[in-house]
Amino acid sequence: MKLTINVLAVILVFLYFQDYAESIRANHRNHRLKSKSRKDLKGKKKTSPKKKSKIDTTDTRPLVAKIEVSNAPDLDVITTVNFNPDGSALIHITGTTNLMCVAPDSDNGIEANCKLTIKESCDPSAPNLFSRDIDGDPWIGDVNYFITDPTTTETKSTFRLDYGLTSSATRGSAMVVSIGSSSYCGILSHFPSSFRTLTAKVGKYPEYAGSKDFDPEELFFSRDIDGDPWIGDVNYFITDPATTETKSTFRLDYGLTSSATRGSAMVVSIGSSSYCGILGHFPSSFRTLTAKVGKYPEYAGSKDFDPAGTIGITFGIDGTFTYSFSVRGLEADCEGCGIHVHAGVSCETHEQVKGHGWNQGFVRDLWTGAGGAVYETDGRGYANGSFKLYNGFDIFSNMNHAVVLHAQDGARLGCGQLKLDM
Secondary structure (H helix, E strand, C coil): CHHHHHHHHHHHHHHHHHHHHHHHHHHHHHHHHHHHHHHHHHCCCCCCCCCCCCCCCCCCCCEEEEEECCCCCCCEEEEEEEECCCCCEEEEEEEECCCCCCCCEHHHCECCCEEEEEECCCCCCCCECCCCCCCCCCCCCCCCECCCCCCCCEECCEEEECCCCCHHHHCCCEEEEEECCEEEEEECEECCCCCCCCCCCCCCCCCCCCCCCCCCCCCCCCCCCCCCCCCCCCCCCCCCCCCCCCCCCCCCCCCCCHHHHCCCEEEEEECCEEEEEECCCCCCCCCEEEEEEEECCCCCCCCCCCCEEEEEEEECCCCCEEEEEEEECCCCCCCCEEEEEECCCCCCCHHHHCCECCCCCCCCCCCCCCCCCEECECCCCCEEEEEEECCCCCHHHHCCCEEEEECCCCCEEEEEECEECC
C-alpha cells in the first residue's frame, strides 16, 4: 500500500514539473514573437484606421461676406456664419437683393429657386465646402434656401447646417448666392471693426431740377429755439393693432446735449394717464435679454416638475443671437427637448403664451430640433448650454416675449418673460 502511494506521489510531481516546464517554453516563444513583431514594425508605416477628427468647440469666431448682386448695381447683400457649440453653423443672409426668391412647396410642385452655399472658392467649378468625415454633401437639398419679400426683394433668411468645419477652416472660403444658372460670390472673413456703422458718399441728386446748381458735401446750420418744441403733433407714437408693439421714432430739436438730458424723465402719456422712466447711459448689457424661469401656467403633464433658472438671449451685430440657458428642476435625462421664444408676452395663462414667435415674412420657423432649439438634462434634471438662432426680430421685438421649455413628450414645463436688464 505504501509503495502504491509513493508511486502516485512521484507521478504527480513529475506531471507538475512537466506542466511548469511547458509554460516556461510557451512564455519564451511568445516573447520571441513579440520581439520579431516589433522589429518588423520599425520598417513599416502604421496602418491604424483613420480617426474622425473632433470639432474644436473654441474655434467659433463669426464670419461675414459682402456679396454684390450684379443684376442690382450698388446693392450689397450681407451673409454671416455663426458657429454653435455642437459644431453646426447658423447661416444668415440680409439685405435688398433685387431677386424674387420663393420657399419650396412640395404640395404644389414648387422648388426653392435661391440658395446660399459655402464653396472652396468663387470659381464656378469649385466644390462645396464640408468635412470629408461627413457622409454625403450637406449642401445638397432644400435646407440652404432663402426667400425674399415679393414687394421690396429684401431678405432676412436664416438656416442651420452642420458641414463639419470650424471658423478657421471656413475663413477665406466663398459664400455663393445662386439663382438658377446665375451666381454671386463673396469671401468670408472676420467681422470688421466698422460693422456697426453704415456710411454713404453724398453726390448730386439724379435728374435734379431745382433752380440752383448745388454740389452737396456737408450742411451745417444753427438756430435758436422759439417756444416749447414738445407742444404739437411731432412727438406721437403708434402701436400695432394686433400685437400693440411699437417701433415709433421722431426727430425733435429741444436744444440740449446728452449731459444736460441725462437724469431727466421720459414720460409716456395716453389721455389722462402717464408712465415715467429716468434717462441714463446705455448699460453694458444692452445687447442681452434675460428671463427668470418658473413653472408653466396650468401645467398639465403627468409628472410634477418645478423648473427654476435663467435664460439669456444676447444679440450679435448681424442680428442673430446666442440663446443660453441654465435651468434646474426639469425632466431628468431629457434629450432633444424644445426650448423656444413664443409669440405671447405673458406667462400668466396658457392662452397668453401662444405659439412659436418668428417673423413669418422673412424666416422659417427655426424653433425646432432641426433648427437647433433644443436642450439636454443630466440625471438630476439640470440643463446648461447655448445655441445660435435668428427668428427675424431684433432685441426690442423679442423683449417681453415668453420663453418656454418643453418636456420629452412635448408638454410645456417652464416659462419666463424676456426683459432688458437696465
